[in-house]
Amino acid sequence: MNDLIPIHEESGTPAVMGRDLHAFLEVKDRYNDWFPRMVAYGFSAGQDFTEFSVKPNGAGRPRIDHIISLDMAKEISMIQRTERGKQARQYFIECERRAKNPVAELTGEELMARAVIQAQSTIKELESRTRELEAPAKSWVTLAAAGGDFSVSEAAKTLSRDPGIRIGRDQLFKFMHSLGWIFRTKGHRAHWEAKQDKAIQTGRLAHKLSRPFLNERTGEMEQPPPTVRVTPKGLHELHKALGGTGELAA
Known part of the structure:
Protein backbone atom coordinates (compact mmCIF):
# COMPACT_ATOMS: atom_id res chain seq x y z
CA MET A 1 0.00 0.00 0.00
CA ASN A 2 1.48 3.33 -1.01
CA ASP A 3 1.84 6.01 1.66
CA LEU A 4 -0.97 8.45 0.92
CA ILE A 5 -0.04 10.48 4.01
CA PRO A 6 3.36 9.97 5.69
CA ILE A 7 3.15 8.12 9.01
CA HIS A 8 5.67 9.12 11.68
CA GLU A 9 6.66 7.52 14.96
CA GLU A 10 6.13 9.83 17.95
CA SER A 11 7.35 8.26 21.21
CA GLY A 12 6.71 4.85 19.68
CA THR A 13 3.18 5.76 18.57
CA PRO A 14 2.18 6.29 14.91
CA ALA A 15 1.19 9.86 14.09
CA VAL A 16 0.83 12.25 11.15
CA MET A 17 1.79 15.85 10.55
CA GLY A 18 -1.07 18.34 10.54
CA ARG A 19 0.07 20.08 7.37
CA ASP A 20 0.43 16.74 5.55
CA LEU A 21 -3.18 15.86 6.43
CA HIS A 22 -4.38 19.37 5.51
CA ALA A 23 -2.73 19.09 2.09
CA PHE A 24 -4.12 15.61 1.37
CA LEU A 25 -7.67 16.61 2.35
CA GLU A 26 -7.40 19.55 -0.10
CA VAL A 27 -8.85 21.96 2.44
CA LYS A 28 -9.36 25.39 0.92
CA ASP A 29 -8.88 27.33 4.17
CA ARG A 30 -5.41 28.29 5.40
CA TYR A 31 -3.85 25.77 7.76
CA ASN A 32 -3.56 28.32 10.58
CA ASP A 33 -7.32 28.95 10.33
CA TRP A 34 -8.39 25.34 9.73
CA PHE A 35 -6.47 23.51 12.45
CA PRO A 36 -7.76 25.58 15.41
CA ARG A 37 -11.32 24.88 14.21
CA MET A 38 -10.57 21.16 14.25
CA VAL A 39 -9.11 21.42 17.78
CA ALA A 40 -12.34 23.10 18.92
CA TYR A 41 -14.18 19.80 18.37
CA GLY A 42 -12.78 18.70 21.70
CA PHE A 43 -9.17 17.61 21.15
CA SER A 44 -6.49 18.27 23.77
CA ALA A 45 -2.90 19.47 23.39
CA GLY A 46 -0.43 16.96 24.75
CA GLN A 47 -2.94 14.14 24.43
CA ASP A 48 -4.25 14.29 20.86
CA PHE A 49 -1.65 16.58 19.27
CA THR A 50 1.63 18.41 19.89
CA GLU A 51 2.48 21.81 18.42
CA PHE A 52 5.93 22.75 17.20
CA SER A 53 7.61 25.39 15.06
CA VAL A 54 9.72 24.50 12.06
CA LYS A 55 11.53 26.43 9.32
CA PRO A 56 10.62 25.16 5.82
CA ASN A 57 13.75 23.71 4.16
CA GLY A 58 15.74 24.82 7.20
CA ALA A 59 15.45 28.53 6.42
CA GLY A 60 12.99 31.37 6.31
CA ARG A 61 10.28 32.30 8.78
CA PRO A 62 9.24 29.50 11.19
CA ARG A 63 5.75 28.10 10.76
CA ILE A 64 3.53 26.17 13.12
CA ASP A 65 2.83 22.49 12.51
CA HIS A 66 1.34 19.75 14.66
CA ILE A 67 1.98 16.07 15.34
CA ILE A 68 -1.46 14.42 15.38
CA SER A 69 -2.42 11.04 16.79
CA LEU A 70 -4.01 8.60 14.34
CA ASP A 71 -7.26 8.68 16.35
CA MET A 72 -7.47 12.46 15.96
CA ALA A 73 -6.51 12.21 12.28
CA LYS A 74 -9.29 9.66 11.66
CA GLU A 75 -11.88 11.85 13.35
CA ILE A 76 -10.75 15.00 11.54
CA SER A 77 -10.93 13.13 8.23
CA MET A 78 -14.48 11.99 9.01
CA ILE A 79 -15.55 15.53 9.91
CA GLN A 80 -14.63 16.78 6.41
CA ARG A 81 -17.48 14.77 4.81
CA THR A 82 -15.59 14.52 1.53
CA GLU A 83 -14.28 11.65 -0.57
CA ARG A 84 -10.74 12.62 0.38
CA GLY A 85 -11.78 12.51 4.02
CA LYS A 86 -13.24 9.01 3.65
CA GLN A 87 -10.14 7.86 1.82
CA ALA A 88 -7.85 9.25 4.53
CA ARG A 89 -9.86 7.60 7.32
CA GLN A 90 -9.74 4.19 5.63
CA TYR A 91 -6.01 4.67 5.04
CA PHE A 92 -5.39 5.35 8.74
CA ILE A 93 -7.43 2.29 9.73
CA GLU A 94 -5.34 0.16 7.37
CA CYS A 95 -2.13 1.67 8.77
CA GLU A 96 -3.20 0.71 12.28
CA ARG A 97 -3.99 -2.82 11.14
CA ARG A 98 -0.60 -3.20 9.49
CA ALA A 99 1.19 -1.70 12.49
CA LYS A 100 0.08 -4.74 14.52
CA ASN A 101 1.95 -7.05 12.12
CA PRO A 102 4.31 -4.85 10.08
CA VAL A 103 7.01 -7.35 9.10
CA ALA A 104 4.62 -9.98 7.79
CA GLU A 105 2.69 -7.71 5.48
CA LEU A 106 4.96 -4.87 4.39
CA THR A 107 7.05 -5.38 1.26
CA GLY A 108 10.74 -4.55 1.15
CA GLU A 109 10.03 -1.31 -0.67
CA GLU A 110 7.41 -0.32 1.90
CA LEU A 111 9.80 -1.08 4.78
CA MET A 112 12.45 1.06 3.12
CA ALA A 113 9.94 3.87 2.59
CA ARG A 114 8.92 3.72 6.24
CA ALA A 115 12.57 3.90 7.34
CA VAL A 116 13.14 6.96 5.14
CA ILE A 117 10.02 8.65 6.49
CA GLN A 118 11.09 8.02 10.08
CA ALA A 119 14.57 9.39 9.37
CA GLN A 120 13.17 12.50 7.74
CA SER A 121 10.82 12.99 10.65
CA THR A 122 13.67 12.75 13.13
CA ILE A 123 16.18 14.91 11.27
CA LYS A 124 14.04 17.62 9.67
CA GLU A 125 11.08 17.98 11.96
CA LEU A 126 11.47 16.62 15.47
CA GLU A 127 14.95 18.13 15.94
CA SER A 128 13.56 21.49 14.76
CA ARG A 129 10.85 21.57 17.44
CA THR A 130 10.99 24.58 19.77
CA ARG A 131 8.88 26.04 22.52
CA GLU A 132 8.45 29.28 20.61
CA LEU A 133 4.77 30.14 20.33
CA GLU A 134 3.03 32.33 17.80
CA ALA A 135 -0.04 34.42 18.50
CA PRO A 136 -3.03 32.05 18.61
CA ALA A 137 -5.18 31.86 15.49
CA LYS A 138 -8.20 34.13 15.53
CA SER A 139 -10.55 31.23 14.98
CA TRP A 140 -9.26 29.55 18.14
CA VAL A 141 -9.74 32.77 20.16
CA THR A 142 -13.32 33.12 18.98
CA LEU A 143 -14.38 29.48 19.05
CA ALA A 144 -12.70 28.01 22.09
Whole structure:
Protein backbone atom coordinates (compact mmCIF):
# COMPACT_ATOMS: atom_id res chain seq x y z
CA MET A 1 0.00 0.00 0.00
CA ASN A 2 1.48 3.33 -1.01
CA ASP A 3 1.84 6.01 1.66
CA LEU A 4 -0.97 8.45 0.92
CA ILE A 5 -0.04 10.48 4.01
CA PRO A 6 3.36 9.97 5.69
CA ILE A 7 3.15 8.12 9.01
CA HIS A 8 5.67 9.12 11.68
CA GLU A 9 6.66 7.52 14.96
CA GLU A 10 6.13 9.83 17.95
CA SER A 11 7.35 8.26 21.21
CA GLY A 12 6.71 4.85 19.68
CA THR A 13 3.18 5.76 18.57
CA PRO A 14 2.18 6.29 14.91
CA ALA A 15 1.19 9.86 14.09
CA VAL A 16 0.83 12.25 11.15
CA MET A 17 1.79 15.85 10.55
CA GLY A 18 -1.07 18.34 10.54
CA ARG A 19 0.07 20.08 7.37
CA ASP A 20 0.43 16.74 5.55
CA LEU A 21 -3.18 15.86 6.43
CA HIS A 22 -4.38 19.37 5.51
CA ALA A 23 -2.73 19.09 2.09
CA PHE A 24 -4.12 15.61 1.37
CA LEU A 25 -7.67 16.61 2.35
CA GLU A 26 -7.40 19.55 -0.10
CA VAL A 27 -8.85 21.96 2.44
CA LYS A 28 -9.36 25.39 0.92
CA ASP A 29 -8.88 27.33 4.17
CA ARG A 30 -5.41 28.29 5.40
CA TYR A 31 -3.85 25.77 7.76
CA ASN A 32 -3.56 28.32 10.58
CA ASP A 33 -7.32 28.95 10.33
CA TRP A 34 -8.39 25.34 9.73
CA PHE A 35 -6.47 23.51 12.45
CA PRO A 36 -7.76 25.58 15.41
CA ARG A 37 -11.32 24.88 14.21
CA MET A 38 -10.57 21.16 14.25
CA VAL A 39 -9.11 21.42 17.78
CA ALA A 40 -12.34 23.10 18.92
CA TYR A 41 -14.18 19.80 18.37
CA GLY A 42 -12.78 18.70 21.70
CA PHE A 43 -9.17 17.61 21.15
CA SER A 44 -6.49 18.27 23.77
CA ALA A 45 -2.90 19.47 23.39
CA GLY A 46 -0.43 16.96 24.75
CA GLN A 47 -2.94 14.14 24.43
CA ASP A 48 -4.25 14.29 20.86
CA PHE A 49 -1.65 16.58 19.27
CA THR A 50 1.63 18.41 19.89
CA GLU A 51 2.48 21.81 18.42
CA PHE A 52 5.93 22.75 17.20
CA SER A 53 7.61 25.39 15.06
CA VAL A 54 9.72 24.50 12.06
CA LYS A 55 11.53 26.43 9.32
CA PRO A 56 10.62 25.16 5.82
CA ASN A 57 13.75 23.71 4.16
CA GLY A 58 15.74 24.82 7.20
CA ALA A 59 15.45 28.53 6.42
CA GLY A 60 12.99 31.37 6.31
CA ARG A 61 10.28 32.30 8.78
CA PRO A 62 9.24 29.50 11.19
CA ARG A 63 5.75 28.10 10.76
CA ILE A 64 3.53 26.17 13.12
CA ASP A 65 2.83 22.49 12.51
CA HIS A 66 1.34 19.75 14.66
CA ILE A 67 1.98 16.07 15.34
CA ILE A 68 -1.46 14.42 15.38
CA SER A 69 -2.42 11.04 16.79
CA LEU A 70 -4.01 8.60 14.34
CA ASP A 71 -7.26 8.68 16.35
CA MET A 72 -7.47 12.46 15.96
CA ALA A 73 -6.51 12.21 12.28
CA LYS A 74 -9.29 9.66 11.66
CA GLU A 75 -11.88 11.85 13.35
CA ILE A 76 -10.75 15.00 11.54
CA SER A 77 -10.93 13.13 8.23
CA MET A 78 -14.48 11.99 9.01
CA ILE A 79 -15.55 15.53 9.91
CA GLN A 80 -14.63 16.78 6.41
CA ARG A 81 -17.48 14.77 4.81
CA THR A 82 -15.59 14.52 1.53
CA GLU A 83 -14.28 11.65 -0.57
CA ARG A 84 -10.74 12.62 0.38
CA GLY A 85 -11.78 12.51 4.02
CA LYS A 86 -13.24 9.01 3.65
CA GLN A 87 -10.14 7.86 1.82
CA ALA A 88 -7.85 9.25 4.53
CA ARG A 89 -9.86 7.60 7.32
CA GLN A 90 -9.74 4.19 5.63
CA TYR A 91 -6.01 4.67 5.04
CA PHE A 92 -5.39 5.35 8.74
CA ILE A 93 -7.43 2.29 9.73
CA GLU A 94 -5.34 0.16 7.37
CA CYS A 95 -2.13 1.67 8.77
CA GLU A 96 -3.20 0.71 12.28
CA ARG A 97 -3.99 -2.82 11.14
CA ARG A 98 -0.60 -3.20 9.49
CA ALA A 99 1.19 -1.70 12.49
CA LYS A 100 0.08 -4.74 14.52
CA ASN A 101 1.95 -7.05 12.12
CA PRO A 102 4.31 -4.85 10.08
CA VAL A 103 7.01 -7.35 9.10
CA ALA A 104 4.62 -9.98 7.79
CA GLU A 105 2.69 -7.71 5.48
CA LEU A 106 4.96 -4.87 4.39
CA THR A 107 7.05 -5.38 1.26
CA GLY A 108 10.74 -4.55 1.15
CA GLU A 109 10.03 -1.31 -0.67
CA GLU A 110 7.41 -0.32 1.90
CA LEU A 111 9.80 -1.08 4.78
CA MET A 112 12.45 1.06 3.12
CA ALA A 113 9.94 3.87 2.59
CA ARG A 114 8.92 3.72 6.24
CA ALA A 115 12.57 3.90 7.34
CA VAL A 116 13.14 6.96 5.14
CA ILE A 117 10.02 8.65 6.49
CA GLN A 118 11.09 8.02 10.08
CA ALA A 119 14.57 9.39 9.37
CA GLN A 120 13.17 12.50 7.74
CA SER A 121 10.82 12.99 10.65
CA THR A 122 13.67 12.75 13.13
CA ILE A 123 16.18 14.91 11.27
CA LYS A 124 14.04 17.62 9.67
CA GLU A 125 11.08 17.98 11.96
CA LEU A 126 11.47 16.62 15.47
CA GLU A 127 14.95 18.13 15.94
CA SER A 128 13.56 21.49 14.76
CA ARG A 129 10.85 21.57 17.44
CA THR A 130 10.99 24.58 19.77
CA ARG A 131 8.88 26.04 22.52
CA GLU A 132 8.45 29.28 20.61
CA LEU A 133 4.77 30.14 20.33
CA GLU A 134 3.03 32.33 17.80
CA ALA A 135 -0.04 34.42 18.50
CA PRO A 136 -3.03 32.05 18.61
CA ALA A 137 -5.18 31.86 15.49
CA LYS A 138 -8.20 34.13 15.53
CA SER A 139 -10.55 31.23 14.98
CA TRP A 140 -9.26 29.55 18.14
CA VAL A 141 -9.74 32.77 20.16
CA THR A 142 -13.32 33.12 18.98
CA LEU A 143 -14.38 29.48 19.05
CA ALA A 144 -12.70 28.01 22.09
CA ALA A 145 -14.64 28.52 25.31
CA ALA A 146 -11.89 29.69 27.65
CA GLY A 147 -11.95 28.98 31.35
CA GLY A 148 -14.02 31.50 33.27
CA ASP A 149 -16.85 32.03 30.78
CA PHE A 150 -20.48 31.18 31.56
CA SER A 151 -23.38 29.32 30.06
CA VAL A 152 -26.36 31.61 29.44
CA SER A 153 -28.16 29.98 32.36
CA GLU A 154 -25.17 30.61 34.66
CA ALA A 155 -24.86 34.19 33.41
CA ALA A 156 -28.55 34.84 34.17
CA LYS A 157 -28.14 33.52 37.72
CA THR A 158 -25.02 35.63 38.28
CA LEU A 159 -26.70 38.78 36.97
CA SER A 160 -29.72 38.14 39.19
CA ARG A 161 -27.51 38.40 42.26
CA ASP A 162 -27.76 42.13 41.78
CA PRO A 163 -30.85 43.35 43.70
CA GLY A 164 -31.86 45.48 40.71
CA ILE A 165 -31.89 42.60 38.17
CA ARG A 166 -34.24 39.65 37.82
CA ILE A 167 -33.70 37.68 34.64
CA GLY A 168 -33.86 34.04 33.55
CA ARG A 169 -32.12 32.09 30.83
CA ASP A 170 -34.71 32.60 28.10
CA GLN A 171 -35.11 36.27 28.98
CA LEU A 172 -31.36 36.75 28.75
CA PHE A 173 -31.31 35.16 25.29
CA LYS A 174 -34.01 37.60 24.18
CA PHE A 175 -32.18 40.54 25.75
CA MET A 176 -28.91 39.66 23.98
CA HIS A 177 -30.91 39.37 20.77
CA SER A 178 -32.27 42.90 21.33
CA LEU A 179 -28.67 44.10 21.74
CA GLY A 180 -27.78 42.54 18.39
CA TRP A 181 -25.34 40.06 19.93
CA ILE A 182 -27.10 36.86 18.84
CA PHE A 183 -29.54 35.64 16.19
CA ARG A 184 -31.92 32.71 15.82
CA THR A 185 -31.31 30.20 13.05
CA LYS A 186 -34.19 28.70 11.08
CA GLY A 187 -35.27 25.14 10.37
CA HIS A 188 -36.04 22.07 12.46
CA ARG A 189 -32.81 22.54 14.43
CA ALA A 190 -33.26 26.24 15.13
CA HIS A 191 -30.92 27.57 17.81
CA TRP A 192 -29.23 30.73 19.05
CA GLU A 193 -25.85 31.70 17.62
CA ALA A 194 -23.53 34.59 18.47
CA LYS A 195 -22.82 37.22 15.82
CA GLN A 196 -19.20 37.35 14.76
CA ASP A 197 -18.87 41.12 14.48
CA LYS A 198 -20.85 42.27 17.53
CA ALA A 199 -20.24 39.45 19.98
CA ILE A 200 -17.40 37.04 19.22
CA GLN A 201 -14.85 39.41 17.73
CA THR A 202 -15.55 41.94 20.48
CA GLY A 203 -14.94 39.32 23.17
CA ARG A 204 -18.47 39.45 24.62
CA LEU A 205 -19.50 35.92 23.71
CA ALA A 206 -17.85 32.68 22.62
CA HIS A 207 -18.96 29.52 20.83
CA LYS A 208 -18.25 26.13 22.35
CA LEU A 209 -18.28 23.31 19.80
CA SER A 210 -19.18 19.71 20.60
CA ARG A 211 -17.87 16.62 18.86
CA PRO A 212 -19.93 15.26 15.97
CA PHE A 213 -22.12 12.26 16.69
CA LEU A 214 -23.50 9.38 14.67
CA ASN A 215 -27.22 9.71 13.89
CA GLU A 216 -28.33 6.10 14.20
CA ARG A 217 -31.47 6.77 12.19
CA THR A 218 -29.70 8.19 9.13
CA GLY A 219 -26.29 6.59 9.61
CA GLU A 220 -24.65 9.99 9.01
CA MET A 221 -22.31 11.99 11.22
CA GLU A 222 -23.99 15.16 12.46
CA GLN A 223 -22.52 18.27 14.06
CA PRO A 224 -24.39 19.59 17.11
CA PRO A 225 -25.06 23.34 17.02
CA PRO A 226 -22.57 25.55 18.88
CA THR A 227 -23.32 26.56 22.45
CA VAL A 228 -23.36 30.28 23.24
CA ARG A 229 -21.11 31.19 26.19
CA VAL A 230 -20.90 34.56 27.94
CA THR A 231 -17.39 35.86 28.64
CA PRO A 232 -16.51 37.94 31.73
CA LYS A 233 -16.43 41.03 29.51
CA GLY A 234 -19.88 40.21 28.13
CA LEU A 235 -21.22 39.59 31.64
CA HIS A 236 -20.14 43.01 32.87
CA GLU A 237 -21.56 44.73 29.78
CA LEU A 238 -24.88 42.90 30.29
CA HIS A 239 -24.87 43.97 33.94
CA LYS A 240 -24.48 47.57 32.90
CA ALA A 241 -27.05 47.34 30.08
CA LEU A 242 -29.62 45.80 32.44
CA GLY A 243 -29.24 48.75 34.82
CA GLY A 244 -27.40 46.91 37.56
CA THR A 245 -27.16 48.87 40.77
CA GLY A 246 -24.90 46.68 42.94
CA GLU A 247 -21.55 44.99 42.66
CA LEU A 248 -21.58 42.07 40.24
CA ALA A 249 -20.42 39.01 42.14
CA ALA A 250 -19.02 36.41 39.71
